[in-house]
Amino acid sequence: MRLARHLPVTTLAAAIAISGHAQAQTEITVATVNNNDMVIMQSLTEAFEEAHPDITLDWVVLEENVLRQRMTTDIATGGAQFDVMTIGTYEVPIWAERGWLSPLDNLPDAYNEDDLLASVRDGLSYDDTLHALPFYAESSMMYYRTDLFEEAGIEMSEQPTWEEVREWAGELHGTQDGLAGICLRGKPGWGENMAFVSTLVNTYGGRWFDEEWNPELNSEAWVNAIQFYVDLLNDYGPPGASSNGFNENLALFSRGNCAMWVDATSAAGKLYDGNESDVADSLGFDPAPVAETPKGSHWLWSWALAIPASSENQDAAREFITWATSQEYIELVGETQGWTSVPPGTRESTYANEQYTEAAPFADFVLKAIKDADPTDSTLEPNPYVGVQFVGIPEFQSIGTQVGQTIAAALTGDTTVEQALESAQRATERTMQRAGYIER
Structure with missing residues (x-):
C-alpha cells in the first residue's frame, strides 16, 4: 500500500506490469544428454524464450549413463526434479504403463502428428497414445x-x-x-x-x-x-x-x-x-x-522428450517439447546451423525437403534403415x-x-x-x- 501512496500513477502501472510478468514467469528444468543434437537444442534457448516470454529454460545436460541413472531414480521416487526428460524407445512404454509420464494427446493441429514416422511414433506410444515426442531417431x-x-x-x-x-x-x-x-x-x-x-x-x-x-x-x-x-x-x-x-x-x-x-x-x-x-x-x-x-x-532408437507426471509445470513443459520436436524447429536448425545439423529420423516432411536431401547424401539411406x-x-x-x-x-x-x-x-x-x-x-x-x- 505504501507503494501506491508515493509512486506516480504511471510508475505504479509499470511496477504492477513488471510484478505481474515476474509472477507469470515459469521456469522448466530440462534434463538431456550431451549429444550433438541436444547441444544445438540448448544453444537455441533464446529463440524459444523470445517466442514464449512467459517460460524460461533451465538445462541439466549429462553424459548418457549418468542421465539415465538420475532420471530413473527421480521418476521412480516422484522426485519432481525435472519438467522435461530426454528418454528413449525403451523407457517410454514401460514408464507410461506405470503412470509416470503425462499422455500427449490433443496435440495442436499445427504440430501435425501424422507427419511423424510411423515406426518412431509407435515406439513412443502406450495404449495408442504418444507419451513422448521424438527429438531425433536413428538406426x-x-x-x-x-x-x-x-x-x-x-x-x-x-x-x-x-x-x-x-x-x-x-x-x-x-x-x-x-x-x-x-x-x-x-x-x-x-x-x-x-x-x-x-x-x-x-x-x-x-x-x-x-x-x-x-x-x-x-x-x-x-x-x-x-x-x-x-x-x-x-x-x-x-x-x-x-x-x-x-x-x-x-x-x-x-x-x-x-x-x-x-x-x-x-x-x-x-x-x-x-x-x-x-x-x-x-x-x-x-x-x-x-x-x-x-x-x-x-537398431531402432529414438531420443524423445517426455513430461513426468510429477511435473508441476505441465503446460509450459508441453509448450517446450512441441516446439523442440516440430517441423518449425527442424527448419530453424536448418536455417541457422546448416541442413546437415537438423535432427534426423522423425518426420516425413524432413525427407521431402530438398534443402535437407541435397545437403545430406545419407538422408534416404538413413530413412530406409x-x-x-x-x-x-x-x-x-x-x-x-x-x-x-x-x-x-x-x-x-x-x-x-x-x-x-x-x-x-x-x-x-x-x-x-x-x-x-x-x-x-x-x-x-x-x-x-x-x-x-x-x-x-
Whole structure:
C-alpha cells in the first residue's frame, strides 16, 4: 500500500506490469544428454524464450549413463526434479504403463502428428497414445574413410560382413599415425556398449532370451560374437577402447583416427559438416555389417522428450517439447546451423525437403534403415521380447548394464570371454527368477 501512496500513477502501472510478468514467469528444468543434437537444442534457448516470454529454460545436460541413472531414480521416487526428460524407445512404454509420464494427446493441429514416422511414433506410444515426442531417431550404419580404402585398393561391399570388416581393419590399422582400423563402443552400459553388442549378437544368430525367458548369454552365438568383438578391438581398435562410447568414438572418427566405425546413423550430420569434421570430404557409408543373418543387424532408437507426471509445470513443459520436436524447429536448425545439423529420423516432411536431401547424401539411406529395423522380429530364432538392441522389459536396464560391465572386463583382459559370459548368465538367471519370469 505504501507503494501506491508515493509512486506516480504511471510508475505504479509499470511496477504492477513488471510484478505481474515476474509472477507469470515459469521456469522448466530440462534434463538431456550431451549429444550433438541436444547441444544445438540448448544453444537455441533464446529463440524459444523470445517466442514464449512467459517460460524460461533451465538445462541439466549429462553424459548418457549418468542421465539415465538420475532420471530413473527421480521418476521412480516422484522426485519432481525435472519438467522435461530426454528418454528413449525403451523407457517410454514401460514408464507410461506405470503412470509416470503425462499422455500427449490433443496435440495442436499445427504440430501435425501424422507427419511423424510411423515406426518412431509407435515406439513412443502406450495404449495408442504418444507419451513422448521424438527429438531425433536413428538406426545404425557403418562409416568408413573412402580415401583410405582407395589408397589400399579395397572395394567396399554392398552389404559388408564382419569377416570382411576384420580383414579391412587389419589392412588399414596403423597405416597413418594414430589410425585405428576400427572404432566401436566399449564403454559399459545397457545403452552404450550393449546397444552395439546386442546387434552384433543378433547377426551372429544369438538372442538374449529363449521363448520361455531363459537367458542364453553363454550360448555358442554369444561366445562367438563377443570373442570376435574383443579380438577385433584389441587387435585393431584405438587405445582405451573400453572407455569409448558414442561421443568418444564420434570425436575420434571426426578427427580422422578411425578407418571404420559402426554406430548410430544420427552421427552422419556432424560427420558430413566440414566445420565439425576433418573427414567430411572422404566419408563413405554402408549398411551395418552382418555375420550369420541380417536380422537385427541395425537398431531402432529414438531420443524423445517426455513430461513426468510429477511435473508441476505441465503446460509450459508441453509448450517446450512441441516446439523442440516440430517441423518449425527442424527448419530453424536448418536455417541457422546448416541442413546437415537438423535432427534426423522423425518426420516425413524432413525427407521431402530438398534443402535437407541435397545437403545430406545419407538422408534416404538413413530413412530406409529406420523403416527396415523391426523390433518385433530381431533375432534368427524366435524370442518373447520387443526390441532390437534392448529387451523391452523393466529388468533390462539393470541386466544390460551388468552384462555390459562383464563384457568390458573381457575387453580389458580382466577376464576371459567364456568367464564373462558365464558370470553374466548366472546373474541374469537370478534376476529373471526373482522377477518371476522363470522358476527358481
